[in-house]
Amino acid sequence: MSNIPTELRYTKSHEWVRLEEDGTLTVGITDHAQALLGDLVFVETPEVEDTFTSGDDCAVIESVKAASDVYSPVDGEVVEGNEALADAPEIINHDAYGDGWIFKLKPEDDGAFSELLSSDEYAEIVAEEDH
């Protein structure tokens, strides 16, 4: 079974989102997504000050097996990319919800976070995919 922490919000495209105390959002890919991709060997994070609309592709992750886009979960501006991933993309495999975060976003609308999928809703999507 995939690990799906309840305090996070999710997207259908397998990103997780954490609301930080300062109102920024930290984004990564879920444990389910990293397991599907297998060993990651390359991550391209977005540039600080890049702005995205919800659903834009904003990062690229490549595993031995496949390349995958990471989509912006909400409208917003990038405030930080995880530079550690450039030399050690496998952090995402080992700690998808912790050190494996990909970028931080300042959302345009503070309410956007609560409109994302809950852990239960995301768990249903994963369960459907496994069938």
Place this chain on the structure above:
Amino acid sequence: MKETPLHDLHVSLNARMVDFGGWDMPINYGSQIDEHHVIRQDAGMFDVSHMTIVDMKGDNVKAFLQKLLANDVAKLQREGKALYSCMLNEQGGVIDDLITYYINDTFYRTVVNASTREKDLAWINKQAKAFAVEVTERDDYAMIAVQGPNARAKAHKALGDDAEDKLNEMKPFFIRDYGDIAVARTGYTGEDGYEIMVPEKDASALWTRLLEAEVKPCGLGARDTLRLEAGMNLYGSDMDETISPLECGLNWTVAWEPTERDFIGRTAITKQKEQGVQRKLVGLVLEGKGVIRNHQKIFSNGEEVGEVTSGSFSPTLSQAIAFARVPKDMPDTCQIEMRGKQIEASVVKIPFVRNGKSCL
């Protein structure tokens, strides 16, 4: 989906299982990259029971194989010796690549790919008729490949008390019986090791003894990056029935002498050789970051000139590597179109890695 006799063991070892040409096979048991390194540095094993073992027997079996294969089994002078060859159609295209073991004058064994099983058996049986050769698929065998610098020592422990005495002297590219088991010093990784053909009923017990001897289970994901680093072609990706051995780096497997040996496809590839082979298979190393994928386009001087036949990430080199089919006069550098951008790549000699060390 078809399952090998080791299927339940893979599941119990938490393997990620995938559809591999109709077989439910392990792609990895956690980390494909860790499994790759284990084989370069120590010892790992693959379940390759999906591959097809075919025994061929009869008084005319040698003459039959001299007709069937582009390489010449007459090179096999000592019993147990193995030969890598292509099996061609009349047009010179590759039906399959395979290994043939010379057991004795009336008995040869060959191992062909899993994905080509049906057409191979049909073709072999069709050609065998004129030679009265008896063709038997040995689906009563499972096959475990144990590979890596420590693979043979660990396999000896797992096989039995006298295995080291009986097998240690066997040279690379030979096969020998060990009780009910056939042990071949062959593989598809660029490392030393064995491919062990074991009766189905004994396969699980052998796998378990290999685990106890600290041979790590490895999935077919690692097998693919290992063979790519080692410069070994994959049927269906690097060659197929429209590609001759001269166009996929396998010239060395064609035995042109003696000239009177009339193997299937000879006329077609002789003509191709005389007219000049227009395409070749090269090794590529990506200069930037990213991973090369199958079918990405190759550009040279702004023109599309070919495509990637096998692309991946090399765990040993920490760089993307590939085979690509390109024109014969290709310069030393090219560009690969990856995700909408053209990325620089260098043409290099194959193999990329030999015995655990970079060849670049």
